[in-house]
Amino acid sequence: MYIHNYIGFMKRAFFVLIIVISCLYGKLGYELLMEDSSLKSLPTGSLSDIAETVTAIPLQSTGKEKIGSVKSIQQESGNLFLISNDILYRFSRSGDFICRITNPQTMRVAGYAVDPLNKRLIVLGNEADIHYYSYTGELLDAKKMDNNDAFKQVRSIVVHNNYIWTTEENVCFDPSTGQLLMERTAVKYDPSFLKIESRTLSAADLTKKPLFPSFLGLELAFTEATGQVYAYSPTVDPESLLQDTLLLHRRQLPPCNPLCAEQITVYPLRFGQRYWLSSYKDPSKPSESCTFCFDRDSCKSWQIEGGFKDNFYHTGSIAQLQAMDVYSNSYYYCKYGKELKQKFPGRTDTDAPVIFIVQLKV
Numbered sequence: 001m002y003i004h005n006y007i008g009f010m011k012r013a014f015f016v017l018i019i020v021i022s023c024l025y026g027k028l029g030y031e032l033l034m035e036d037s038s039l040k041s042l043p044t045g046s047l048s049d050i051a052e053t054v055t056a057i058p059l060q061s062t063g064k065e066k067i068g069s070v071k072s073i074q075q076e077s078g079n080l081f082l083i084s085n086d087i088l089y090r091f092s093r094s095g096d097f098i099c100r101i102t103n104p105q106t107m108r109v110a111g112y113a114v115d116p117l118n119k120r121l122i123v124l125g126n127e128a129d130i131h132y133y134s135y136t137g138e139l140l141d142a143k144k145m146d147n148n149d150a151f152k153q154v155r156s157i158v159v160h161n162n163y164i165w166t167t168e169e170n171v172c173f174d175p176s177t178g179q180l181l182m183e184r185t186a187v188k189y190d191p192s193f194l195k196i197e198s199r200t201l202s203a204a205d206l207t208k209k210p211l212f213p214s215f216l217g218l219e220l221a222f223t224e225a226t227g228q229v230y231a232y233s234p235t236v237d238p239e240s241l242l243q244d245t246l247l248l249h250r251r252q253l254p255p256c257n258p259l260c261a262e263q264i265t266v267y268p269l270r271f272g273q274r275y276w277l278s279s280y281k282d283p284s285k286p287s288e289s290c291t292f293c294f295d296r297d298s299c300k301s302w303q304i305e306g307g308f309k310d311n312f313y314h315t316g317s318i319a320q321l322q323a324m325d326v327y328s329n330s331y332y333y334c335k336y337g338k339e340l341k342q343k344f345p346g347r348t349d350t351d352a353p354v355i356f357i358v359q360l361k362v
Helices: 002-040 238-251
Strands: 049-057 070-076 079-084 087-092 096-098 112-117 118-124 128-136 138-143 155-162 163-174 179-189 195-203 221-223 230-232 263-267 275-281 289-295 299-306 330-335 354-360
Touching: 070 112, 070 330, 079 112, 079 289, 079 354, 112 155, 118 155, 155 221, 155 263, 163 221, 238 275
Parallel strands: 195 263, 230 263
Antiparallel strands: 049 354, 070 079, 079 087, 087 096, 112 118, 118 128, 128 138, 155 163, 163 179, 179 195, 221 230, 275 289, 289 299, 330 354
16 A cells, blocks of 8 residues: 555656656746847947957068959968969068969969978869979979869868868769759868768758858868868858857757768858857959857857958958868958058058958957
8 A cells, every 4th residue: 555655656746747847948948939039149340349369461562463352361380371363372471472382374273271281282273183382382293183073173172180171062963853963072181182081061951941052152160179070151141040050059069960970061150169150242242241250158149241340450341251270260351452541551452452360259
């Protein structure tokens, strides 16, 4: 009799516990839902909100070619490397011109990676070819990639832990549907460019539909804590970006697909140590740009049309912030001509741009 009563008591206690837990989780879920519905990204912001320091580097003349619009700026030791007019250049950290790496008569640079361990530059050329250059512009080696498909293209390249990673696209025919398909992969190579592995790029389905079906501006990046590889592609539809960022933040999802070792996930954000950031500028509409930034420490976020205001050098809005390192903790932006008149009154529209290196807060 005693055992029967004890079992009955335990059953009632168990059911009461289940009800209490259900109510508690229901309350927490309701609070999270209400919190999400009330959270809004700030529509304006200054660069000092997220930046610890900003360093201005006025580029000097090469004496030959004009340095116009620049991209793919990377720093290594006391050097700055950048692409302008499809030419790879080397400058000092103070902006002095050192040398031209590539010859525009023989190559149009599609991309490059700095290999600091071997003090060399790995350059993507006109087609599926790879060139190794010294920091002084000496061609060390050149080789063709293993390419049996004329429709294959290498879109980006990065060096991490002495391995070379690329993003590649290949148009192939699907006999089951009779349609052409675009295959996108991330490929890992050794320092001699021998293939180690290839993994499919898969868009993170954070909402009902992927945010970036076109894989705009696809780049590989890594998490600083774990070294896990993921891909970043800015979204042209930022409507759900805050919601998806909160989802990622609360679930603490790793920037990889743990269920499929053969895939690498593409996210609309770069995952820095403190800030998660996405910056998009429409090349066909220079006046249209959007920067989203989420502070993991405070859960504060910004979603700004036109970008953050530069309150360090007062050059106006920053249309686009571009990452300078694979861990997404430092960024750059460039300014030209009239935008520089307040702090750099001597600069004209014909002068080389001023590069600004942004170190984010930690």
